[in-house]
Amino acid sequence: MDSTFFDSKRPWSRYKDFLLKSYLEPYIPKVASLKRPILIVDCFAGMGRFKDGEEGSPLIIADAIQRWSEKLDVNITGEFIEANSEIFGSLQQSLEEFHDFCTPRLGTFDETLIDLEKQAKRNTVFLYVDPYTVKGLRFERMKKVFDQISKSSSSVEVLMNFNIPIFMRWALAALKRLNEMPDSEELEPEADDPNETVERRILSEIAGGDYWISIASNDNLSFSEKIDEFLNAYVCKLRESFKYVCSYPVKEKYRHQVPKYVMLFATGHPDGILLMNDFMCKARREFVEQHFAVNHLFDTTPEEEIVEQSELRNEILNTLNQFSSPRNRKAVGLKILLNGFVTRVTLGEIKKEISAMIKDDLVFSSTGKSRINDTVLLSTTPFE
Ligand SMILES: C[S@@+](CC[C@H](N)C(=O)[O-])C[C@H]1O[C@@H](n2cnc3c(N)ncnc32)[C@H](O)[C@@H]1O
Structure with a gap:
């Protein structure tokens, strides 16, 4: 774990916050019309507030729940899962003032998945999945929950942060092709150890199959093309559970070929994708404006x-x-x-x-x- 992660927010983290915050605004009143309780789960919650005072995802979610609960006649709650007991202590403190409707839970995402399946029978569910490390994302385990939730609930949507560059680096290492890695400042992992050796079995569990091997070992693709190809394949995997999936690669600098991470959004409802696309467009345009002399x-x-x-x-x-x-x-x-x-x-x-x-x-x-x-x-x- 990167002990400095919560010291201050990285500039590129603001894009995932922006998508989360923007989307929850129209999402909550929209799904409230389904007349089911709404459950928002922050699956890798973190501290709640960064040490420099900036809000993390738990506070973004808690704030949205509080504001909409006052206006809508529907029960809206949040669950916040954090595996690290020290970080959990800070999370509890951050959410103290929201304790009527926000519950922090000490445990791993995996452990909570079963409970989530049960809760989904009664609730409309939104999952925010923002792990440090790709290793927390085992596809088949998540798919089981997505499918179970879709079967039992009228609506489930997922906003996920997937660090595809680090996955591809591990893939190349597992295939003994590390010499193909671009020598660049672009690949600067936050929490995952790029030099770690991750078994092929684990990589297949994360990807939800061994299709990554043919992508990573394709001599005709550059590193960034491999990332694009893997993203397309992963989106197809998500489409087994969700009708609509879209993605937004977040880069640090426009000239970079390799994104810092990719935000993936999955929903069964066309309105979900139409709304999220508007926010992804806005994020992209703001990013471009920062880098070029627009207007x-x-x-x-x-x-x-x-x-x-x-x-x-x-x-x-x-x-x-x-x-x-x-x-x-x-x-x-x-x-x-x-x-x-x-x-x-x-x-x-x-x-x-x-x-x-x-x-x-x-x-x-x-x-x-x-x-x-x-x-x-x-x-x-x-x-x-
Ligand atoms: C990237 S941080 C989350 C940041 C948070 N979304 C925010 O905006 O402030 C990921 C968090 O997940 C926690 N974590 C790691 N593995 C986990 C697991 N298996 N289940 C739940 N939480 C986990 C880490 O301790 C860390 O606090």
């Missing part, structure tokens, strides 16, 4: 960060043409995002462009109007 006389924003109107219009037309019958704009927006536009464009921007295309007679609405709501059908040919 100055000479905007230096890299091309790949800009979605040109023509690109979006083509995508809207292609998407509409892929459907066998007219669809509403929410369905069109969702398909566009899942086709590779997550973190690049918001649902609002897609909607705006659809309205503009209706005015230009490129897209047609079933009402014949360009100001439409989410139920109006769309087509690339005029309605009779």
